[in-house]
Amino acid sequence: MVPTILALDFDGVLCNGLLEYFQTAWRTYCQIWKPGSQTPPENLAPSFYRLRPVIETGWEMPVLIHALILGISEDEILQDWSTVAQSIVNSETLDRTDTAKQLDTIRDKWITTDLDGWLSLHQFYPGVIERLEQILSTNTTQVYIVSTKEGRFIKQLLLQQGIKLPQDRIIGKESKRPKHQTLRQLIETFPGEAVTLWFVEDRLKTIQSVQQQPDLKPVKLYLADWGYNTKAEQESAGNDPRIQLLSLEQFSQDFSNWLD
Secondary structure, three states: OOOOEEEEOOEOOOEEOHHHHHHHHHHHHHHHHOOOOOOOOOOHHHHHHHHHHHOOOOOHHHHHHHHHHOOOOHHHHHHHHHHHHHHHHHHOOOOHHHHHHHHHHHHHHHHHHOHHHHHOOOEEOOOHHHHHHHHHHHOOOEEEEEOOOOHHHHHHHHHHOOOOOOHHHEEOHHHOOOHHHHHHHHHHOOOOOOOOEEEEEOOHHHHHHHHOOHHHOOOEEEEEOOOOOOHHHHHHHHOOOOEEEEOHHHHOOOHHHHOO
């Protein structure tokens, strides 16, 4: 079994962007809450990394930092993040849209003034570049990146690793459409052919949105267990016959090792 199309998420599947997420979130937190020190507390970053899976959209990142600064436990955040986040939004009279804009502005300014420094905070997971090179060398599987990160940055990060994907194979934030719609369009690019599409994603909710599309039932769904997801989400995926939990070790091996 070899897929016709392999659709891969970027952050949390190919690339670990936790260092960048934290630095951008901390800078935004400092702008909103103006702490006495611009240096983050020693244990803040590790806690943020562990809790990154609860984040769905950018505005939540500085709010997560504030929750940790307030002393809210990791367990409470993992179990009921939406309630914790809403409580902070209410008590601090935050505007989600404005918070998101502040975070985006800080990130954009950083990218404009120090692109190399920003890119350097992204690290590829062990073995993924080598596996990508193997797949691309066979020409039997078409690789697409389907991500909420801007395509131009994905392209730059891949080029730094010697991976040259055509522009139309990198579908990023600029596409402004849900991933299930992108997967549908990828299948439609092979009219009249028996297409097999495998999708590797680290966010369970994204995979579940694909599941909800009746026409995408044939798509093989993989949850990357090394990405931004929780043990509870992994267990939920493991109990779903349509979703397969994939390890980084499996990802780095031949496709035959991806199957049940």
